Amino acid sequence: MSEIDDIDRRILTELQRAADLPLDQLGERVGLSRNACWRRVKSMEASGVIRQRVALLDAEKLGLGLTVFMQIKAARHDAEWLERFARATRTMPEVQGVYRMTGELDYLIRARVADMKGYDRLYQRLVAKVPMGDVSASFVMEEIKETTALPL
Template identity: 75%
Template sequence: MDDLDRKILHELQRDASLGLEEIGTRVGLSRNACWRRIKTMEDAGIIRARVTLLDAAKLNLGLTVFIQVRAAQHDADWLDTFARATRAMPEILGVYRMTGDLDYLIRARVADMADYDRLYQALIARVPMRDVSASFVMEEIKDTTALPL
């Protein structure tokens, strides 16, 4: 990757709907040269997908919750059950295995506390856990999908 690739990625992270002509103009390349570089980065897996970001509050998903989980067991079967369950729940946006006191951190979006309780009940019905606690976001100070290039 060179500086031109980084410039292209910067533009795509800001607005993936930009056409090749516009990206080329912004980074100083022809449409075809831009397309070749983007295709190369897609083939290499650097560009995984192009998505549309939605306004969660306008879709009645105004509450972000971080759920801290301590596993009931530490074996492959439990992890497989946990992974399948969390991947199948669309409210769960991210699941991370952690170091330190807790085992997993889950990031989810729900409408309100009642919706969180429904999610919590569904999760503990699918996966045995030793301990579950939650923290609710009061204010989003920064929330971005753009990686630093």
């Protein structure tokens, strides 16, 4: 972990709330001058603590109202299968996260689609690209909490 102090943590907390916050306001909120804030932000960007700044979009308003978690069991456990699976999932814009897991399943995919037909199209494309041992899915009925903010 990079060395960050309490002021850096406060800067990061504010940026996680609003990455487009003007430096003057950011400085006021954390008790630093505009220039001191700018230097710290640039330093955290250079070290990789801040990877990038993005806009968070409303999936519902964009017609992507269904979140699905796909539980995958690999057809094989070798480097070739893993590379093929990684390549396939990276090219699918609906797929928001892919995680290699411990326990009964091998991989967990988090995806956003419009509806069940959208899920079926995603499923059909995935299994056409990569042989699967087993695929099951769970659909989100209610989002109770979703955040990108890390606990600082």
